[in-house]
Amino acid sequence: MKLKKIMAFVLTMIMVLSLAACSGDNGSEGSSTDSGTSNDSNDSSSSDSSSSDASASSNVELTIAIWDTNQEPGLTQIVNDFTEKTGVKAKIQVTPWDQYWTMLEAGATGGSLPDVFWMHSNEIARYSEYEMLLDLTDRIESSDVLDMSKFPQEIVEIYNWEGTKQYAIPKDIDTIALWYNKTMFDEVGLDYPDESWTWDTFRDTAEKLTKDDGSQYGFGLRPSNNQAGWYNAVYDMGGYIISDDKKSSGYDQPGTIEAIEFFASMSKDGLMPPYEVLAENEEHALFEAGKVAMITAGSWMLAELCNNEYVIENGDIAVLPKDADSNRRASIYNGLGWVAAENTDHPEEAWALIEYFGSEEAQQKQSDLGIVISAYEGTVENWTAAYPDFNLQAYLDMMDDLVIRPYSKTTVRWENMANDKMILAWTGDKTAEEVCLEIADEMNALLAEE
Amino acid sequence: MAKQAKLKGTNRARSEFIWGWLFILPTMLGLFALNIIPIFQTIYQSFFKAGAFGRGNVFVGLDNYKRMFADESVWQALFNTFKYAVVEVPFSIAIALVLAVLLNRHMRGRSLYRTIYFLPMVAAPAAVAMVWRWLYNSEFGLLNHLLNTLGFDSVNWISNPNTTFVWIAVVGIWSVIGYNMVLFLAGLQEIPQDYYEAAMIDGASAVKQFFNITVPLISPMMFFVSVTRIIAAMQVFDVIYMMMDRNNPAFFKTQSLVYLFYRYSFVESDRGYGSAIVMLLLLVIMIITVIQIRMQKKWVNYN
Numbered sequence: 234m235k236l237k238k239i240m241a242f243v244l245t246m247i248m249v250l251s252l253a254a255c256s257g258d259n260g261s262e263g264s265s266t267d268s269g270t271s272n273d274s275n276d277s278s279s280s281d282s283s284s285s286d287a288s289a290s291s292n293v294e295l296t297i298a299i300w301d302t303n304q305e306p307g308l309t310q311i312v313n314d315f316t317e318k319t320g321v322k323a324k325i326q327v328t329p330w331d332q333y334w335t336m337l338e339a340g341a342t343g344g345s346l347p348d349v350f351w352m353h354s355n356e357i358a359r360y361s362e363y364e365m366l367l368d369l370t371d372r373i374e375s376s377d378v379l380d381m382s383k384f385p386q387e388i389v390e391i392y393n394w395e396g397t398k399q400y401a402i403p404k405d406i407d408t409i410a411l412w413y414n415k416t417m418f419d420e421v422g423l424d425y426p427d428e429s430w431t432w433d434t435f436r437d438t439a440e441k442l443t444k445d446d447g448s449q450y451g452f453g454l455r456p457s458n459n460q461a462g463w464y465n466a467v468y469d470m471g472g473y474i475i476s477d478d479k480k481s482s483g484y485d486q487p488g489t490i491e492a493i494e495f496f497a498s499m500s501k502d503g504l505m506p507p508y509e510v511l512a513e514n515e516e517h518a519l520f521e522a523g524k525v526a527m528i529t530a531g532s533w534m535l536a537e538l539c540n541n542e543y544v545i546e547n548g549d550i551a552v553l554p555k556d557a558d559s560n561r562r563a564s565i566y567n568g569l570g571w572v573a574a575e576n577t578d579h580p581e582e583a584w585a586l587i588e589y590f591g592s593e594e595a596q597q598k599q600s601d602l603g604i605v606i607s608a609y610e611g612t613v614e615n616w617t618a619a620y621p622d623f624n625l626q627a628y629l630d631m632m633d634d635l636v637i638r639p640y641s642k643t644t645v646r647w648e649n650m651a652n653d654k655m656i657l658a659w660t661g662d663k664t665a666e667e668v669c670l671e672i673a674d675e676m677n678a679l680l681a682e683e
Numbered sequence: 684m685a686k687q688a689k690l691k692g693t694n695r696a697r698s699e700f701i702w703g704w705l706f707i708l709p710t711m712l713g714l715f716a717l718n719i720i721p722i723f724q725t726i727y728q729s730f731f732k733a734g735a736f737g738r739g740n741v742f743v744g745l746d747n748y749k750r751m752f753a754d755e756s757v758w759q760a761l762f763n764t765f766k767y768a769v770v771e772v773p774f775s776i777a778i779a780l781v782l783a784v785l786l787n788r789h790m791r792g793r794s795l796y797r798t799i800y801f802l803p804m805v806a807a808p809a810a811v812a813m814v815w816r817w818l819y820n821s822e823f824g825l826l827n828h829l830l831n832t833l834g835f836d837s838v839n840w841i842s843n844p845n846t847t848f849v850w851i852a853v854v855g856i857w858s859v860i861g862y863n864m865v866l867f868l869a870g871l872q873e874i875p876q877d878y879y880e881a882a883m884i885d886g887a888s889a890v891k892q893f894f895n896i897t898v899p900l901i902s903p904m905m906f907f908v909s910v911t912r913i914i915a916a917m918q919v920f921d922v923i924y925m926m927m928d929r930n931n932p933a934f935f936k937t938q939s940l941v942y943l944f945y946r947y948s949f950v951e952s953d954r955g956y957g958s959a960i961v962m963l964l965l966l967v968i969m970i971i972t973v974i975q976i977r978m979q980k981k982w983v984n985y986n
């Protein structure tokens with residue numbers, strides 16, 4: 234009997250303790266698996282370090298990590314072209330955005346990053362600071378294929394560490410536009426959105442498109458949708474999110490507060506679905522279900538929206554509204570970058586692949602296939618033909634007034650904090666001004682720590 | 684002679700000792716590499732402000748703990764975790780026990796029923812949570828569709844801050860009933876049939892038999908199940924992670940301590956603070972478990 238008790242105690246204590254263990258997989262185990270795989274790296278890297286054409290290494294297979302399933306089929310075609318040219322095989326692995334960064338972080342800590350992967354302005358700082366990425370500076374300089382001046386300078390800069398090291402080749406750029414449901418506009422006899430629209434026209438229209446019985450709302454926007462949502466209006470109305478020197482928050486600016494108030498009041502006044510519905514469903518799902526008449530969406534959403542049957546039948550695209558006073562119609566834009574792991578087993582092949590992704594040929598193909606808007610100057614004309622039923626030109630028109638997506642070294646921390654607080658403005662539990670001032674305080678504190 | 688015998692004995696004892704350790708060595712190695720070393724790493728980490736990728740740690744003493752004690756969301760998350768456990772543990776044990784008793788009789792299709800109840804345990808927790816998330820969806824979900832068809836109003840199952848934890852716990856209960864049931868079934872098979880026969884001759888009703896024979900004799904198993912279930916419930920993460928997101932108005936009142944730990948450690952790469960949070964959870968679970976082990980004298984019957 235006593236023995237049973239002791240056994241029970243021991244067993245339960247083991248269970249108790251095992252929970253503390255789940256936090257520990259950042260430690261020793263990761264590095265040990267890494268040493269196992271690096272065995273075969275020595276011979277292959279020494280043999281092909283001298284040859285710039287990687288054709289000799291036909292048995293190499295690179296791993297490419299991305300987070301967008303919609304882009305996988307198109308990118309696979311481009312990768313196949315690369316394999317045909319060089320003989321280097323590559324395999325694309327898709328990890329959804331939410332888990333992508335956790336996966337990369339674990340990989341970086343344990344020394345097993347994918348060979349080539351996407352980088353984002355939110356996360357680049359940490360990876361540069363700790364030198365997790367392959368330094369491309371010299372390789373870019375000696376490349377005859379790449380011409381960095383063909384890419385938007387702001388995007389190039391995102392991936393440049395303190396003016397000395399270039400870690401990524403720009404992949405694409407994205408802009409924001411307005412999606413509307415033609416059928417719903419026709420029903421009420423309203424004109425479709427166009428360049429003349431101001432945010433006030435937008436609100437009036439949303440009001441007319443909202444039905445009292447809750448079956449249809451004028452607009453849908455979640456408080457966490459900053460880049461494709463309220464960030465744009467913030468800049469239209471004269472506010473900003475982060476100062477140019479990235480030292481102070483712009484949430485206390487009158488223009489910023491005005492923009493937040495604009496959307497929060499649409500939520501409070503019932504022009505958007507009840508907050509619970511917004512929380513449980515993404516904007517594009519509500520749009521595809523005919524629940525909301527208008528949404529704002531980034532160009533990366535095309536594959537999702539343009540292939541949806543309901544949207545093909547009822548939807549179209551227009552430019553975002555502008556601000557009546559400032560006459561400004563800004564679009565937040567951002568661009569992903571192709572990077573390689575610093576400790577990749579095949580640096581030459583990885584570089585060859587990145588170089589190819591950045592070449593005019595591959596960038597042109599990326600646009601032609603309608604995957605995304607390519608970053609390379611002069612490759613975007615054919616992009617609008619990818620989905621001829623939709624007015625994709627709106628996304629290109631938005632490029633007239635671009636604002637780079639606000640970022641600093643610890644973007645994720647202050648962005649998440651701001652998104653959490655923004656909920657209270659949407660539900661009306663706090664005024665937009667209260668929320669913004671709180672965010673400004675905390676964000677300034679976080680920026681001071683950087 | 685005597686000396687020789689003694690020596691032989693020690694030899695044998697020694698060889699038994701060595702073989703004994705050899706047999707448990709694989710488990711011990713796993714335990715050390717995967718559990719015990721990481722525990723100490725976590726404790727160590729909780730005194731540091733973590734740099735990215737496990738490098739560049741800065742010693743900050745008790746700062747993480749000070750921050751934690753002042754952090755409202757940590758205490759709310761601890762409270763949320765308790766709320767979840769209070770709903771999940773008793774119900775999953777009570778329902779599983781009743782099911783086990785019912786399925787312990789000789790009846791047609793017994794193994795079919797046992798399989799059905801055990802199936803949720805076999806399904807991947809993430810997939811289970813995804814399916815429930817859609818069932819619960821306030822706009823397009825099956826549950827609200829049924830309610831509307833029957834003429835009731837829609838319910839915000841997983842976005843009402845006051846009740847969401849209950850519906851999350853329902854998923855937990857549903858998933859774990861089969862597992863508890865199997866353990867109880869094993870316990871029930873141990874109870875000699877004689878007791879029931881004697882009780883029947885004395886004219887005890889089925890309900891009386893259940894409370895006076897089954898419950899006391901299965902109490903060691905109930906003790907084991909309740910201890911492990913409470914520990915597991917305190918560590919709830921996957922259901923919440925899959926079913927809720929940060930936009931959800933009920934999120935603050937539903938997120939568990941482990942979720943908070945995950946968020947700080949892996950999403951915002953603030954490992955030091957995440958480690959401090961998990962230390963709090965460790966402490967809480969240890970206290971609860973020690974109390975349970977102390978209390979077992981009062982109700983667990985080992986004879």
